[in-house]
Every structure is written in structure tokens, then in C-alpha cells.
Amino acid sequence: MFDLTGMTALVTGASGGIGSAIARALAAQGARLAVSGSNADKLEGFRASLGGDHVALPCNLSDASAVDALVPQAVEALGGKLDILVNNAGVTRDNLAMRMKDDEWDQVIRVNLEAAFRLIRAAAKPMMKARFGRVVSITSVVGQTGNPGQANYAASKAGLVGMSKALAQELASRNITVNCVAPGFIRSAMTDVLPDAQKTALLGRIPAGDLGTGEDIAAAVVYLASREAGYVTGQTLHVNGGMAMI
Amino acid sequence: MSETADRVKKIVVEHLGVEADKVTEDASFIDDLGADSLDIVELVMAFEEEFGVEIPDDAAEKITTVKDAITYIDEHKA
Numbered sequence: 055m056f057d058l059t060g061m062t063a064l065v066t067g068a069s070g071g072i073g074s075a076i077a078r079a080l081a082a083q084g085a086r087l088a089v090s091g092s093n094a095d096k097l098e099g100f101r102a103s104l105g106g107d108h109v110a111l112p113c114n115l116s117d118a119s120a121v122d123a124l125v126p127q128a129v130e131a132l133g134g135k136l137d138i139l140v141n142n143a144g145v146t147r148d149n150l151a152m153r154m155k156d157d158e159w160d161q162v163i164r165v166n167l168e169a170a171f172r173l174i175r176a177a178a179k180p181m182m183k184a185r186f187g188r189v190v191s192i193t194s195v196v197g198q199t200g201n202p203g204q205a206n207y208a209a210s211k212a213g214l215v216g217m218s219k220a221l222a223q224e225l226a227s228r229n230i231t232v233n234c235v236a237p238g239f240i241r242s243a244m245t246d247v248l249p250d251a252q253k254t255a256l257l258g259r260i261p262a263g264d265l266g267t268g269e270d271i272a273a274a275v276v277y278l279a280s281r282e283a284g285y286v287t288g289q290t291l292h293v294n295g296g297m298a299m300i
Numbered sequence: 301m302s303e304t305a306d307r308v309k310k311i312v313v314e315h316l317g318v319e320a321d322k323v324t325e326d327a328s329f330i331d332d333l334g335a336d337s338l339d340i341v342e343l344v345m346a347f348e349e350e351f352g353v354e355i356p357d358d359a360a361e362k363i364t365t366v367k368d369a370i371t372y373i374d375e376h377k378a
Binding site for chain 1: 338341342345
């Protein structure tokens, strides 16, 4: 089950915490990857650590023309086809809405939502030709529940869900599925530095009693990327230890 | 019948799975040949590939019949 041998995948934000877990899991299932990220050195280091025949494609996702070029680059580097697209890259620019700068709003929408749209639009072409495709976008529990200080981030993540449902309907007849994975609180460099009191309060809201890991998210992505998940489309798979049941 | 017309009709027959004799020059992709909007996108992609032409979105929107496609390709192919 869930064997990805012979499949190719583009993963954005691949050198980050969740992204690297996703890339490792897809590679472990046999997929050949194009990994993308904004920091070329870090990305190359990560690509090398994967072993195998994977490629690194640095890309600044706030640059529309660079984003538009990424899928064609990946298709070329991966031997002419792209089976799986994982929109994982995301940024935060937290601020109370009343204090939020236009730039903080724009940057988050551009990277988290607009870049994902551009990548899916470009990926749909080779996927339609191949009559096969798997698109998985990493959204967030915050896109469903909201979070103070994250009007921009919550909007971008909820936007991914609505966009994916529209695209799922457009592309279903061509055997292309479009889904989301919504992580809850995941152990990362960001959550490691939280004060203990805040960590305790956070854990109190999670029935599973623990933070999630990148591997928890990666397993959900592997499933949705697999041939076996072909009848699942337009869905959001919540991976959050029960902290929000939607 | 021009060579372009033959090749266009062949692509239409293959992509839409319709009988060759239904693919007349006046046939509308949507009204007569049962295409949906996604089929049109795919046909345009196939024409671009077959003839090495670029069909921009605003031109693609005006291609509604087999003849429209043949005319556009004849005017723009290298």
C-alpha cells in the first residue's frame, strides 16, 4: 500500500520542519523528488541528505515569475512528468489586525495562497496530459478555527481549503485529486522555544496530550499522494491530536 | 481538404472520442461534439503541441468550432 515507486513529486518548503519530514516520507515510499525552498544552501544540504536521485530547485515564492517557472523546471528535471505536487511552504507575519501592515497581509497571502494557486495551475497541464495527478496543500487548523494575531495566516490557510475544493471539482474527471492536510500544533523550532506555562496550556487543549510531529503530517500526505487515495478529493485531512474536530 | 484540417480533425476525434464524420468544419466543440470547458483546454493544449503554435487564452476563448481552430492554426503556424 501507498507505494510511490516511479512517481515524481515537487515539494515546496522542503527544508523546513514539516516539509523535510514530508520529503523524506515521499522519498522513502519510492518517489523521485524536486525539493524547493528559499534558502539555496540549506536546500542543497537537505537534498544531499536524502541520498538518491533527487533535485533541488531554489525558489522565492513571493516572486510570481519565479513561481511560474518552478513547475516547468521540476517537470524537466524529473524526466518530463509530475505526479505529485505538495504545497507546503508557508510564512507567518503575526500581528493584531488593527496593527497589521499592508505588507504583512500581502506577503502571507502571496506566499501561502497565491503561490499555491500558481503552482497548481502550472502542474495541472502535465497532470491533465498524464491523466493522473495528486495535489496536496498543507493548510492549518487555524484556517478553520481562527487565531488572534493571525488574520492574514488564517485567511491564507482557509483560502487553500476553498481553492482546493474548486480545483478538485475542475480536475476530478482527469484523475487528478486536490486535497489538504491541516496540521494542529506540531513540534518544531517554533514550539520548542515556548515557555513551559504556555506549553502546558497548549497541551491542555489537545486530547492526545502531546504535540504532533512532522512525521504525523508526512504520513497523511503520503496517503493522499498515493494511487490508493484516488477516490478522495476536495477533502481536508485534520492531523491535530483531536484539538479541533471539524 | 487542407493538411491542417486533417490533423485538427484527427486530434478532435482522438480527444473527444467522437465519430470522424461528425467532425465537420462547422461543428461546435461544445454544442455538436459534446465537449466541456476542460475538453476545450485540452484540445488547445493538443493543438499547440501538434502544430508548435502558441494559442493565448484570449484567442483560445474564440475557438468554438473546428473551423475556428483550423483557421487560427493556419494563420499562426510557423
